[in-house]
Amino acid sequence: MxxxxxxxxxxxxxxxxxxxxxxxxxxxxxxxxxxxxxxxxxxxxxxxxxxxxxxxxxxxxxxVPDVAAAKLDAVVRHAEEGAEPWDRFVRYVEGIGALMADDPALGDVVTRRFADTPRLAAVCAESFARGHAFAAAARADGSLRADFSPHDLVLVFEAVAAQAAAVRHAAPDAWRRGLAFTLDGLRAAAARPLPVGPLTAEQAAAAAHRADQK
Missing domain, CATH: 1.10.10.60 (Homeodomain-like)
Known part of the structure; x- marks a missing residue:
């Protein structure tokens, strides 16, 4: 070589x-x-x-990958300190939300605006795998609604990214209110039948790996 x-x-x-x-x-x-x-x-x-x-x-x-990896790993480590599966899931989702709100680049990273970035994709995949594990544990103990799919994290993060971008200058913490509503709706006790089924793997990939269309 x-x-x-x-x-x-x-x-x-x-x-x-x-x-x-x-x-x-x-x-x-x-x-x-x-x-x-x-x-x-x-x-x-x-x-x-x-x-x-x-x-x-x-x-x-x-x-970007080294910077993103360090920040995403810090979120995972903080989430792992939660006492119960629901706490760990919430810490993970809130931690990713805070990254996206504080750093526009991390918002683009998590929502995968630029797909042709293999090193960055690997960093995101590792963090998302941990998020999926937190969700699975919370479903297993009955705290997270049973119909929550791993691919639903894409929808949650897309919503948080949009809210954080919209309020970044006027009310930088307002995205936390929207996420709190979402998290309350994800509790098993609040579950109601959903109007449509979960995303397929292909649909989740298309949403998470979309090219720059903004």
Whole structure:
């Protein structure tokens, strides 16, 4: 296997500056932040950005997964400290909600706005697997309604992301009220027959991996 050539010192500096600028601006503006602004903050040309990374998705997959993994793992670890299955499920959902509300990039990560990012997809899949496990345990002990599907997490997170984006400047914590209504409706004691069945795996993937359509 041919080793990848090492970048010159000036090229390494450009990549480092672009990486730092991308992390900052993605967090401030979301993953659809104009690439020209990232290049400007890094102090390099837009051509240099494209030369080093090629596409927006490649840039995202180069700089976001490690940041996202650390933040998502912290949510999982906090959830695991819950005393009961319902507590762990709620901690997980609320923790993901807080990430999306505080960091527009994490909202884009969790709702998978940019699908062609395999490293980031693996990070999300690992976190979602833990979320599905929390949900399964809460269903098993009778605290979470029995008809809650793992794919319903997609619907919950899409709703939280939309609410958080809508109130981010006017009332930054208002999304918590909407999520509290949702969580109360997910308690087994509140369960009523649902009007439609759960998403299929294919439908959940289409919802969670949608391309940038905003």
């Amino acid at each position: 041919t080793a990848k050539p090492r970048l010159r010192a000036d090229a390494q500096r450009s990549v480092a500056k672009l990486t730092a600028a991308a992390v900052e601006l993605f967090s401030e503006r979301g993953l659809d932040c104009p690439l020209e602004e990232i290049a400007r903050r890094a102090g390099v040309s837009t051509g240099t950005l494209y030369h080093r990374f090629g596409t927006r998705e490649a840039l995202i997959d180069a700089v």
